[in-house]
Amino acid sequence: MKKLINAADDVLAESLAGFAAAHPELRVDHVNRIVYRGEPKPHGTVALLSGGGTGHEPLHAGFVGFGMLDAAVAGEVFTSPTPDQIMEATARVDTGAGVLHIVKNYTGDVMNFEMAAELGGSIPVETVVVADDVAVEDSTFTAGRRGTGVTVLLEKIVGAAAEQGRDLAEIGALARHIATSGRSMGMALTSGTLPAVGKPTFDLPETEMEIGVGIHGEPGRRRVPLASAREVAEMLVEPILADRSFAAAPTIVMLNGMGATPLIELYLMFGEVKSILDRAGVTIARSLVGDYITSLDMAGCSVTILEADNDTLALWDAPVATPALRWGM
Amino acid sequence: MKKLINAADDVLAESLAGFAAAHPELRVDHVNRIVYRGEPKPHGTVALLSGGGTGHEPLHAGFVGFGMLDAAVAGEVFTSPTPDQIMEATARVDTGAGVLHIVKNYTGDVMNFEMAAELGGSIPVETVVVADDVAVEDSTFTAGRRGTGVTVLLEKIVGAAAEQGRDLAEIGALARHIATSGRSMGMALTSGTLPAVGKPTFDLPETEMEIGVGIHGEPGRRRVPLASAREVAEMLVEPILADRSFAAAPTIVMLNGMGATPLIELYLMFGEVKSILDRAGVTIARSLVGDYITSLDMAGCSVTILEADNDTLALWDAPVATPALRWGM
Amino acid sequence: MANAQYAQLRDWIDRWEAHLIEQRTYLTELDSAIGDGDHGTNMVRGLAAASARADAEVPEHVDDLFKAVGMAIVSSVGGASGPLYGTFFLRFGATAGHVRELDGADLAEALGAGASGVAQRGKPELGDKTMFDAMSPAVGAFAAAIARGETPSTAANSASVAAHAGREATAELVARKGRASYLGERSVGHIDPGATSTALLFQSLAEALA
Amino acid sequence: MANAQYAQLRDWIDRWEAHLIEQRTYLTELDSAIGDGDHGTNMVRGLAAASARADAEVPEHVDDLFKAVGMAIVSSVGGASGPLYGTFFLRFGATAGHVRELDGADLAEALGAGASGVAQRGKPELGDKTMFDAMSPAVGAFAAAIARGETPSTAANSASVAAHAGREATAELVARKGRASYLGERSVGHIDPGATSTALLFQSLAEALA
Ligand SMILES: Nc1ncnc2c1ncn2[C@@H]1O[C@H](COP(=O)(O)OP(=O)(O)O)[C@@H](O)[C@H]1O
Ligand SMILES: Nc1ncnc2c1ncn2[C@@H]1O[C@H](COP(=O)(O)OP(=O)(O)O)[C@@H](O)[C@H]1O
Ligand SMILES: [Mg+2]
Ligand SMILES: [Mg+2]
Numbered sequence A, B: 001m002k003k004l005i006n007a008a009d010d011v012l013a014e015s016l017a018g019f020a021a022a023h024p025e026l027r028v029d030h031v032n033r034i035v036y037r038g039e040p041k042p043h044g045t046v047a048l049l050s051g052g053g054t055g056h057e058p059l060h061a062g063f064v065g066f067g068m069l070d071a072a073v074a075g076e077v078f079t080s081p082t083p084d085q086i087m088e089a090t091a092r093v094d095t096g097a098g099v100l101h102i103v104k105n106y107t108g109d110v111m112n113f114e115m116a117a118e119l120g121g122s123i124p125v126e127t128v129v130v131a132d133d134v135a136v137e138d139s140t141f142t143a144g145r146r147g148t149g150v151t152v153l154l155e156k157i158v159g160a161a162a163e164q165g166r167d168l169a170e171i172g173a174l175a176r177h178i179a180t181s182g183r184s185m186g187m188a189l190t191s192g193t194l195p196a197v198g199k200p201t202f203d204l205p206e207t208e209m210e211i212g213v214g215i216h217g218e219p220g221r222r223r224v225p226l227a228s229a230r231e232v233a234e235m236l237v238e239p240i241l242a243d244r245s246f247a248a249a250p251t252i253v254m255l256n257g258m259g260a261t262p263l264i265e266l267y268l269m270f271g272e273v274k275s276i277l278d279r280a281g282v283t284i285a286r287s288l289v290g291d292y293i294t295s296l297d298m299a300g301c302s303v304t305i306l307e308a309d310n311d312t313l314a315l316w317d318a319p320v321a322t323p324a325l326r327w328g329m
Numbered sequence C, D: 001m002a003n004a005q006y007a008q009l010r011d012w013i014d015r016w017e018a019h020l021i022e023q024r025t026y027l028t029e030l031d032s033a034i035g036d037g038d039h040g041t042n043m044v045r046g047l048a049a050a051s052a053r054a055d056a057e058v059p060e061h062v063d064d065l066f067k068a069v070g071m072a073i074v075s076s077v078g079g080a081s082g083p084l085y086g087t088f089f090l091r092f093g094a095t096a097g098h099v100r101e102l103d104g105a106d107l108a109e110a111l112g113a114g115a116s117g118v119a120q121r122g123k124p125e126l127g128d129k130t131m132f133d134a135m136s137p138a139v140g141a142f143a144a145a146i147a148r149g150e151t152p153s154t155a156a157n158s159a160s161v162a163a164h165a166g167r168e169a170t171a172e173l174v175a176r177k178g179r180a181s182y183l184g185e186r187s188v189g190h191i192d193p194g195a196t197s198t199a200l201l202f203q204s205l206a207e208a209l210a
């Protein structure tokens, strides 16, 4: 295992320490592993809280700040945070208007956030569960689809809406609207390696890749021979368009890196995705290319497409100031 | 070779196409491989031009925009651009106040920029050559040190100064001041792979790493057994502090990823670097953690330290709006 | 007809921890094949927290012991197994009550309550290829043995056998809950990690009551 | 005493291109060991541009031919070898002049001007482990042979031998210019890629004039 770490058990704590040092504008609770804004929101404004396993950086801590999250709660590597952590963060960020929990649809995350909301007491909580990954077929009889890329776009868009002072019911409704308006699909050239395990989660020969992976190093839908960027783009975009048409309205498209894929390849892939969408009559109104929701040191990428009406686009363009997403201020 | 590309020969053109699609706010000349700002600078303002081989993304194209570069010229992978490209870009960005060429100290880059300046005709050009990499010893009798991380900080700081309307002589002097006020040192856990070559530039066994690498996949100063993040941080920071004391003034510190190292490790490394600098009495006034000057899909990182007086810090904090660096607007 | 004593129930947890530590790599391998490769790490972290908390609080009654164990697991594990095993022990303790020993029927009821808690929390159905496929038959076998008049110790042996059989049968199933469900048909042929830690849970109970 | 004809000089470039294509992987391997692994790719790209330009412009005189070749290399290669070889051919052509053939002395003068151009552009010194360590002895051997009254063809053979010897001798040197200089002592034991492409340049000249 080749990683810039000390002991495997200390990765989360030490990475958080480095994050705190690099972002003095944020506040970090190292005991509970929570990252907060430096300046809390005005009283009476709905707060946004998200969290999940570590290993997806910059998600979620990198999205804490004006116009996006109020706090991010970190679990162990690929492991949801616990109810105590979530309750603590919820209590701290509430300004009296309630809290939106943004949860990615994994059994662990859903149960831990559920327990936190149950045990949380009097603070009104709305929960949105993101389940956008079209790689998961037969989702009706299972725990459903995984939550992946739409989470990032949702945190930005709903974060901007909260900043405007919309109330908890509106925020919850908007969040659910965004969550159901987007789809994602990912692929891996290599498997990531959990620090505590020390070897790749799955073996992927030099000549093969996995299509339909999530962000936890789970194997994907199927294993296929290595293919060109153009073919990979098709394998990602086609299942998305087969699942939902995006031809009716403008879209926001994210081409996301899994952690070990350089930007030169991500841009190249974005070009391929755009060609396919152009041919399919899908309009890209806004885009994002880079590492936003990763899977440790996995090489690979994912595509996310979100239908965006005028309200959504205006919220997308609104100012944001977080470590990983920043514009307009 | 596992890369998200089509044919090796098309990587540069296709990546640039994807970049153009993702950044409609910039203008791209695909024939000459030049990225320009969408909105040219006001007449009479000094323009900043940089360029170099491809494979270091987001450098340089990701730094084109308000407050930073006016144009970036791309060469083939790890190969400096040619004089024609540089001349074309120089002519286009000049607003009448002359152009600063920001050149990383590699024989190829220096010679191609030199030829461009010689052949360029009547446009006044100042050139700054960045040579900040302390890994290169005996630099007196050789072509000198490589230009690495300081390039990024210089482009930001001098870009802000140009935006203020300082004249070409002042801009040239400031650029040389910044270039000599910073130092860098890098390391690699794995070698990158050139698309046209198809296998890693050097073999690095699972148990070893290279200390003192540049950004072109060249082997480094020495090969040593894998070590902890803490020890790696020492191997990078100590040669820097041995070369130049940074205890006298505040500093800007960049912890840069080489392309395939995830953010979680970069933050962890930043924490280690900060501990060492704290002990050495070096004050970190500003910091940057992420992929800013990479080496294809190499896993590893580099540390850059820049002494920053009040003018430098004010210029650092000034608004910038580029694909890869953005704040204040 | 020996009742299960407090010390034996405390020993149950210690033995489970020891088995989990021993099988950590195996559990992680199982989870790497169809999940995310952390089940061994998660369980070892959770049981370390549980025994630390039980050591620190020095509970003297069954409800306090399992509240400590359950809360420690809930607040240290995260992931899917944290709320599930946490709920199991919290319900087990609450049902067992403020006592120092449990007879066979009490134990059957507490185990049943624990398993129901898991069913409510995770909504697994039998055959979904989860820990519930080991837990449900184990709890059933325990209750049946007690109903037949057997001792808690013998009943725990039957439960362990049933849990192991349930665990092995997960290999043939298509996962419908948890991360393995994303794999669909590709999950077939692999044993479920959570079912494996559950088999160890009932094996530890049998050993503790032996 | 045959003069070098325009067609032979055109053939020189074609032969060099063929050798570079053939040795592309080897040049890249040499550059991977002590540089950045692109010398083969760079040279093949440059010569493709050079012959395309020469084909398109159909120059009829030596100066025009080598201006086309030099400019094509300068504007297609980049890196270190682009300006260096580009300068070599631009100076070569300018010195040779608007002619259709060159006698031995003319050729010696043009080659010398090319090498001086490289020396000015890259400031290599002998022993710096660069292409200059093959080029300088080759040009010297050519001039000496012509001075001894030999034919351009025989002189080119001597130049080729000298270039190859110079190239091989780079293995023992510590690099002081170009990327290999970053390696310091670690560059010892490796042959310089640029010296190798230069040895092929003089070998091609000998073949073209044979
Ligand atoms: N909905 C569920 N109901 C019951 N058990 C479940 C459910 N989801 C997952 N599990 C169990 O949890 C185990 C995985 O636990 P673990 O690896 O610790 O958590 P995570 O899946 O969050 O990484 C699975 O092997 C399965 O037995
Ligand atoms: N200053 C210099 N003077 C002469 N030759 C040089 C100089 N620097 C580099 N070279 C030659 O250039 C060769 C490398 O060319 P190439 O790999 O194409 O360019 P780059 O080094 O930019 O990748 C070296 O092997 C060396 O022979
Ligand atoms: Mg997990
Ligand atoms: Mg090069």
Ligand SMILES: [Mg+2]
Pocket: C031, C035, C036, C037, C038, C039, C079
């Ligand atoms: Mg798991």
Ligand SMILES: [Mg+2]
Pocket: D031, D035, D036, D037, D038, D039, D079
């Ligand atoms: Mg090279």
